[in-house]
Amino acid sequence: MTPGPAPDAGAERWTPYWFIAPLALYLLLFQGVPLVQEAGLSFTATSLLSPREHVFVGLDNYRNLLDGSDFHAVLATTAVYTVACVVLSILLGLGVALLLDAPFRGRGVARALVTVPWAAPPVAVALIFVWIFNAQYGVFNFVLRSVGFAAGRENWLDTPELALPAVLLTTIWQIFPFAAVVILAALQGVSAELKEAATIDGADRLSIFGAVVWPTIRPSVALLSLFLTIWSIRRFDLIWLMTQGGPIGATETLVIKLYRDGFVYRDLGQAAAVGMVGVVVALAVTAVYFHFTRRAERAAGA
């Protein structure tokens, strides 16, 4: 990696700024301005039908959130969804990565094929999984019934207790390949000599993992967790298409509530307030992540 030289004084001092300007302006226009507007909207009552007319209501929208008990449920659902997605897909991804790390015939093909779920468009994924989870005709229930589980009679996406697990299953199916590929790449950085040294020292496979492999891949897994967490907080398509946040809010995450408030209940102001809460949550998560990575680096004597 070759870092660039400091720009020559004078002639090229402004070049980098010129280069970045168009993109910066674009993002300010299409993300910055909407974000500011969103913040502004959150203090108003604005209807979807007449988006240009605002009535200033101060903190009313936020107060609605704190008072309504369903907002706590939304936060809880978001938390459960996010944690389950991240933890389970990383565990699954780790397992698959370890499987694909040792040499065997057809390994290249396997590594490529395992990324297929990640490549599929979310709309298509929702389409097929809703069909799979269909109560009477879905193959999921058919298999469950054949094996004798009574759960094979349930309407998964329509039952409050079962909807979230079904959506989780779908989500994890989609994202575990990404975790697997990232962890697999990280595994390539583990020194073979170090593993041999541990073998000679008498370590069994699990000890080798704990003493050599895990410490090496931990930074990559940490960054992966951050991305997966942010993406889970953001995820809309799959959940909306499968359950629209139902039944009875069982799968209503922050983002789903936002969209529902804005485009179903037509309360743009309320939706904006939910959105701002979401941004704060995402920022908090990122701050926590950086805090812990800095601490880990200091402990390791960086």
Place this chain on the structure above:
Amino acid sequence: MSAAAAMAGRRGWTHGLRLLTVLLVLLGAGFPLYWMFVTSLTPSAALFAVPPHVWPSWSELGVYTEAFRTIPVGRWLRNSAVIAAGTTVLSIALAIFPAYALSRFQFRGAGLVGLGLFATQMLPEAMLVVPLYAIFGQFGLLNTLAGLILANTAFTVPVITWMLKGAIDGVPIDVEEAAKIDGCTRIGIVLSIVLPLVAPSLAAAAVISFFHGWNEYVLATTLISDEALRPASVGLASFVGELSTPVHSVMAVGLIYTVPAVVFYLFVQRYVVAGMTAGSVKG
């Protein structure tokens, strides 16, 4: 595992177990798409049969052409392609020079820009669509493919910029310095020297932004209500869960929509990972 044990394992049962597990994982990863395929080829009478058909009935291939008649698939795919292509062109055009600047120059604010790009990843489309709807309404950009392209690009370009920056990092600087001595302008260097050298990553970036646009749903469904402009993602979404349209036709359309995304991604995935893991080294 010691090399000696690995040798033994190659002929032993641990190796067989590993192969079996890999097969199971691949089965799990591939099953839903396979099911989409089978369902598309299941005769309508058997669609609601229990037990469900497991194997495709090849005689039903006609459902694919049939689908084009009853469902405006052609128009949907064309719209999707236009949106995706537009997003690609605009994203790459916007990303090239900032990626170069972040890679080659050390300037005040570079960290801020990097942080800003990272921050944009945190904002959900579903949130920004609310004010975007309002703004677009004001400027008459609602219900236009151009408007959707503009919105999509804002969400795609940060990832692309980061990818290209990583690719440019890997290009040795000597060639550029030689060109500078020969009197080439900086812009000329970027376009005629650096870009060709990162062609593979550029191609990967193009594929990724194309399918960002192709897969996109929220912005499309909110910002476009005109049926004639509807892309495949929104069109297909209208069939999710409803059973009045023949399921096999719907699945056929779904498969046509999915296959290009999956196939192209297979070619491109290692560039994405390279970009991700490069960033993990003290992003």
Place this chain on the structure above:
Amino acid sequence: MAAIDLQGVTRQFGAKKAVNDISLSVPDGEFLVLLGPSGCGKSTLLRMLAGLESLSGGQILLDGRRIDQLPPSDRDMAFVFQSYALYPHMTVRRNITFPLIMRQHRWWFHVPGISHLAKRRIERSPAVRDLVDRTAAILALTPMMDQLPKTLSGGQRQRVALGRAMVRKPQVFLMDEPLSNLDAKLRTAMRAEIIKLHGAVGGTFVYVTHDQIEAMTMGSRIALMRDGVVQQFGTPREIYTNPVNTYVARFIGTPPMNLLRATADQGALRFGPLVLPFIRATAQAELLAGIRPSAIALTPAGEPGTVAGEVAMVEHIGAESLITVRMRDVRTGHEEDGGGGTEVMATEAGYSELRPGTPVGLRLDLSDAVLFSAGTGERLAA
């Protein structure tokens, strides 16, 4: 008794034999050096001893017990890697303690929660702590016990690697070019350290290197390898004075032995026009005479009883000068020159005043010369 016995040990990769049917008997307490150029199989052989590579054929015995089927941790051997292979996320203390912890490790230690506590308990137990502290003291590591490897210098890291090996009190120490990553000065110091260690700790050392000076100064026995086959196995002195073939002759010694083409002729050797009496001359017609650079004296040109030649290059290394001479009527049998070169090296004490291009005469001292067959390169029985 920790004698190592290699019997017909072979390692094959497809058609290529990296280690080809090696049989060696190493007595207990020996400092065996596996010497040779890159790719000769010495590292592979070492790894086979350790259990990091499996055997394609033959067996390995330790104290009469067959060990080539055992996993590495059961062979009572320690391994020092060229890159030290220290656990980067563990302190020096934990690095050295690690083998001892693993020795007492039970399968249920993997249950989360127990692992950390159990390891701490083992680390703190008086027996373990005592052994680790003593080992660290021997290697002068006590002030840095709580540091991480990345904060240590190359020499210090090497000592930690040694400590990790020593603490197991193994019967055999295996070392894979441990000094290659150090700079020249440090290398000389560590050489002495390792020899001292061998004296203090006892046990059999098997040491891999490509550096013949290391081999000659450290080893009590050297096995010189080439292309998977042991060329010669003997003490440094044997190998130096009686190389068994031309390869060994040219590998050992700085500068290496010269090989001059000569023909034998009734108790004399003919070097071109020059005939020198040589009692041990055999009937073999075409042969190579191995003559050390120190056995070649340079005289003014034209002196009787000398080979004619011209100075090609002079290198001054301080205490002596190395002079490369191009001979007129005599050829050499050096593999690097394709077998038909004309350049030999002579040494002169002090700072030689000779300049390139000066015609000289070479007076050959044949008292310690070794004769080799020109065809096979094998030494001819004296």
